Amino acid sequence: MRILVTGATGYIGGRLVPRLLAAGHEVRVLVRRPERLRDVPWAASLDVVAGDLADPDAVDRAMAGVEAVYYLVHSMGGRGDFEAVELEIARGVGDAAFRHGVRRIVYLGGLHPEGRLSRHLRSRAAVGEILLASGVPTIVLQAGVVIGSGSTSFEMIRHLTEVLPYMPAPRWVRSLIQPIAVRDVLHYLIAAVDVPPDVNRAFDIGGPDVYRYGQLMNGYAVEAGLPQRPIAALPVLTPWLAGQWVNLVTPIPRRLAVPIIESLQFDCVMHDHDIDAVIPPPAEGLLPYRTAVRLALERERAGEVETSWRNAEVAGAPSDPLPSDPEWAGHTVFVDERERMSRAAPAALWRVIEGVGGENGWYSFPLAWALRGWIDKLTGGVGLRRGRLDPDTLHVGDAVDFWRVEAIERGSFLRLRAEMRVPGRAWLELSASEATGRPGDPGDASSHWSSGSTPGGSRYRQRAVFFPRGLAGRLYWWGILPFHGVIFSGMANRITAEAEADERARKR
Template structure:
C-alpha cells in the first residue's frame, strides 16, 4: 500500500459532527440556524424595522433565557430558535468546545457558561439575571441504572439555585402518561423531576409529550432500527399500545411559544400531534417511507417489555440501560387528554406520516446536516441517531496544486474511465443494467467539465466546489444510498512554507446508508473490492496529475534539438495523518 492510506475502513454510526457531506456554508438552508446570522446586518444591527417592531425586539432582547442541555437533542435545536426570535440566550454546558461545533454559536446574543449542573456555584453563575430557564437535562444516557436518583438530585439543586437567583419561571419537557401504579420507571422519573423542579417555589411550566418523532429520539430510533434490520419480528404486547407522537419541530414550537403566553406559567400541559396510532401502525408507516418489503410482525403476549429490551439491545445500537426503561415505557398508553396547550398556543402540528418522512429523509437526502427545525441528526445527538452510515476513506498526497488535482478528479467517468480497474466498473455497470439501472451507458456531458446535476455514468453530481470538492450520489440499483466524494486540501510546501504552492492532499470517501439486511450484506460484500477500486483510483489520479505537472515545469533546452528536457519529479507525498 505504498503511499495510499485507508483512513477509515469501518462501519460508523455518524452524526453530523463528522460532516457528511460538507455543509454548504455559503448558502445555508432557509430557516436554519445559519439563517440567524444572515438576519444581522454587517454593522451589527438589524434590518430596517418599524418603531413598534424595534420596541418589541428591544423588549425581547432584554429577556435573558437559560437553556440547559444545549449540546443535546432538544436543547441543541431550541437554542438557535430562541436566538432567531431575538432573545438573549445563555447556555450552561459542561464543555464549551463541544457546543462551539454548532453553526449558531457565534451569534451576538449568545452567552456560554461552562459548568456542571450538579455544582451549586456553577448553577448560580448560569442563572444570575435569567428570567426563564429551560431545564432539558436527562441522565439516562450517562448515569445508566442510577439515572432516576441523579435526575431527581439535579432537579432539586436547579430549583434551589433558581430561587436564589430570582428566576421567574422554569420550563421543563416531560413525558406524557397517566399517573398511577402502572406507570413505568422512566415516566415515573419524569414525574419526580417535575415535583423536584417545583420544590424551590419558582413556577414551573411542564410540557408533557409522548414519543418525539425525529432522528435522535431514542424511542423513535428503536422502532426504526427494528423495521430496517428485521424482516421478521416477534414483538411484545406494546406494539398494540396507543400513543400520540409529535414531530420534533412541533415540540420546539411549544417550548418557544409558551414564553409569549403568560397563561402557561405554572401549568402542566400536554402536547401531541394530530394522530393517535399504535406502535405497529408507526412501524408500517416506516416500512412505506423507507420502501422496504412488508415485515412479518408476530405479537407474542408472553414477551415482556423487560425481555424485549434485551433483543432491542442486540438488534439496535442502543445500550441495554437505555433500551430497558424505554421499552418498559412503551406499555403505557400516552394520549393527550387535556388540549389546553393547543388552545393557548395555536399551531398546526404535522401528521404522523409526514413527521416520519421528515425524520427518515436524511437517509435518502444528500444533505445530512440539518437546521434546528429539521428532524435530522445534529452535533450532540447520540451516536445512534439517524441510522447506520458505513464509510470507507482513502487519502494520498500529490505533488501538484489543488487546481491541477481538481481538474483530474473532474475527468472521471464516461470515455475517460476511472483511472484504475475499469473492467470492474464496466462489470458493475453491466450488472446494474440487468436489473433495470442506468449502468454506464449515460457517460458524461463533457470530457473535462462537470457541473451540478450532471450524470457521470451511474453517478449524479451533487456538489461542485472548485477546486476543493466534488461529490456524487449513486443512481444505480442498490439496497441503500451510496455516495462518493473527493476532498482536496492544499498542504504547506516544505521548502517555502507557503500553502498550496505545490502539494495537495486528495481524500476520497465512499459512504453507504443500507436499507434493511440486504443493504448490510451488500456493504460487506463489496468492501474488499474497495482496496482495488479506490486505492487504484487514487494512485491513478496521482500519477496522471504528477506526470502532467512535470511536463509544465521549466527545463533548459538542449543545444542539439532545441527541445525541453523534462525532469522527473519524485512523488513527495506521505500517508495521511
C-alpha cells in the same frame, strides 16, 4: 428576553437554541464542554458558561441575570441511583432559579399514564414535580414519542421496520402511542416562555394521531416505500430481553433501548387538551404522524439533519479529554504509533482522515472492525452501526461509530475518544502535515514512504493511546497486541494510499 438553556448539545436543545436566537432572545447555555458548540453556525451569538448542572457554583453563574430557564436534560438510566441524582440536580436548579428571580422555567418531560411507571418515566415525572414546587412559575410539557430526523424514537421505528421483514415482537407493540413531530415540540417550547406567570402546571402535548406501536412501524413502512410487516406480539420478551434484541438489530445502544422499551409497556396518550387554552397549536395545525415521518425521511435524504441521537454522550464512557503527554507521569499507558510519508498533499490526506468511519470504514481489516463492533453491541455498547451524521465533515462532539470527536484542528489533527466498552480509557489520533524530511533522514527511521511516493508530499501520523484499568485493562491490551501490526499498520498504509488515489482522481 434573556434565557438560559440547559441541554443545548442534546437533540431538542440543539434545535431550540437557534430558533430562540432567531426570535430575538438573548441565549445563554450551560454546557460541560463548550468546545462541542464551537462549530455550530450560531456559536458567536451565545453566552456560554462552562460547568455541570451538579455544580452549584456553575448553576449560580449561569442563572445570574436570566429571566427564563429551559430544563432539557435527563438521564436515560444507568448504573447506580440515577433517579436520586436527577432529583438532586433538579432541586439545585429550582432553588437557584428562585434565588435569582427567574420568571419562568420550562421543562420537557415525558407523556405518561397514572399509576405504575418505568424508572425512566418515574424520574422525569418527579423532576417535573420538583420544578413545579420551586417557587418559580413552571410549565412542564409532557411529550411522548418524538418524530423527527435523527430522533431516537424515529431511528428505532425506522430500523426495526427496515431490518426485519417479519417481526416477532414484545407485547408493547400493542401499546397505544400518541407521537408528536419535533417541529411541534419546538413550537410549544418556544411559546412557553411567554405564558402568563400565574400558570404553574404540567401539560400533555401530542400530535393528532393515536396508534399502536406496531401501527407506527407499518406507517413508517408505507412512507419509506416498504411492504407492511406482519407483526406477532410475543408475551415472553421482558423489557430487558427486548432491549437486547433492539440493541442487536438497530444502531440504538442498549443504554437507550432499555429505558425506551420499559416506557413503552404503558399506553402513553394525552389525558386532556388543556394546552390548547394556553398555547394554541401551530397555525397550520399539528403534523400527522405519517407527514412527520415523510419530512424526517426527506431531511435525511437531503443531508439536512440538524441534531441526532448519535451525538448524545454515552453513559459510563470517559468524558475527560486525553491528558497531555507531560501529564502521563503516574499513569500506566500503552501507545501504538505509526507514521507514513505520502506524495499526496496535506489537504488530500486530511480529506481521508476527516472521512473515516461510517460508510467509509476504517481502511484496514474490515472483518476485525466488524467483529469488534458486534462484541461491543453484545455487551451493551454503541457498536459500529451508529455511524456518523455527516459523511465528510466532523465537529467536536460528533459520534463516529464507537468513537467520539474529542478535538479537531481542521486540516491537520483529529482526536477520537473511545466509547466502546473497554477496561480503561482509549483514544485514536490521526494527523496530516507537510512532509519536511527525506527517506533516510536522521530521526526518521520509524517512518517509511508509501508505495510510489516521492518527497514533498505529506506526513501522516497515527497514535493509539490506552490507559488500562487494573489487570483486566492490561490483559486486554496484551491480548489485542498481535493484531495491531495488521490493523494499525494496514490502516496507516491504506489511508495514505487512499489520499494519493483521491488526489490523482481530482486532477484528472
